[in-house]
Amino acid sequence: MPAPETSPALEVLSVLEVDGITVRYGAHVILGGVSLAVPAGRVTGLIGPNGAGKTTLFNVITGLLTPTGGGVRLGGHQLAGLAPHERARLGMARTFQQLELFGQLTVLENVLIAVRMRERWTRSRRRGGRHNAAGTGRPAGARPAGGRAEAAGLIARVGLTAVADERADSLPTGLGRLVELARALAIRPSVLLLDEPASGQDGQETARFAALLRELAADGMAILLVEHDMDLVMDVCEHLYVLDFGELMVAGSPAQVRSDPRVRTAYLGDTGSDQLVREPR
Numbered sequence: 001m002p003a004p005e006t007s008p009a010l011e012v013l014s015v016l017e018v019d020g021i022t023v024r025y026g027a028h029v030i031l032g033g034v035s036l037a038v039p040a041g042r043v044t045g046l047i048g049p050n051g052a053g054k055t056t057l058f059n060v061i062t063g064l065l066t067p068t069g070g071g072v073r074l075g076g077h078q079l080a081g082l083a084p085h086e087r088a089r090l091g092m093a094r095t096f097q098q099l100e101l102f103g104q105l106t107v108l109e110n111v112l113i114a115v116r117m118r119e120r121w122t123r124s125r126r127r128g129g130r131h132n133a134a135g136t137g138r139p140a141g142a143r144p145a146g147g148r149a150e151a152a153g154l155i156a157r158v159g160l161t162a163v164a165d166e167r168a169d170s171l172p173t174g175l176g177r178l179v180e181l182a183r184a185l186a187i188r189p190s191v192l193l194l195d196e197p198a199s200g201q202d203g204q205e206t207a208r209f210a211a212l213l214r215e216l217a218a219d220g221m222a223i224l225l226v227e228h229d230m231d232l233v234m235d236v237c238e239h240l241y242v243l244d245f246g247e248l249m250v251a252g253s254p255a256q257v258r259s260d261p262r263v264r265t266a267y268l269g270d271t272g273s274d275q276l277v278r279e280p281r
């Protein structure tokens, strides 16, 4: 697949499509032919009980796990055979359920690494993938001087300026998740996959986070959100997919999902009220 000429890749790779993904471990079916679409400019939700297969699907989409069957397309291009870093170069960014930060580095340094990695990719692409920067004597991939202002801007965007110089491992989990988000944004993604990004956040932090998600979608990003905070999901998502035992149970607007009897019974718990309450099984 040819690499896009420009970065960010928003115009080129605008939509994520998942077609009939199956994952089996021996006789155990983890995903049984899951299909979904994540359009640009929207937050799409993927919800389901513990063990439904949400993280497994993220692992397939991002190339960490090869599916037993099915395919993933980004901007119409099949991603089969591409490694996670190659998918990232095409504009796919992800945060993890378990924090994956460089704990001994500061918040700024964590984000700076990602900014500089993207700059390196961009230079390498401009040079047609050559490994040496002709005329500069510097190997492609050598650390450029810049990036700090961009990293600081991303940190400001996620609301972490006050802790930019703190070590990442000194932060509470809720703030650590925002560092991961800033780092994901550093690659200027067209598609952003968020795995339980609000867990560990307090109410105020989640409200700010919801506003940020809406802003990112308004900028044109395609966002796929796995999240157990139903208030957040119902608030920011325009479309929801409900996964249960590795199969899509329901897809639709938050209102449709909220009122679907299968969802209420099997996942959210039919409490008899209008409030959807997640009931882990």
Ligand SMILES: Nc1ncnc2c1ncn2[C@@H]1O[C@H](COP(=O)(O)OP(=O)(O)OP(=O)(O)O)[C@@H](O)[C@H]1O
Binding pocket: 025, 030, 048, 049, 050, 051, 052, 053, 054, 055, 056, 057, 097
């Ligand atoms: N490497 C593996 N080998 C075997 N089974 C696995 C493996 N990884 C995950 N599973 C199983 O696959 C199923 C789906 O797990 P997954 O983590 O994708 O669910 P999830 O919907 O993300 O759950 P949660 O909401 O708890 O994060 C679970 O039953 C899990 O035990």
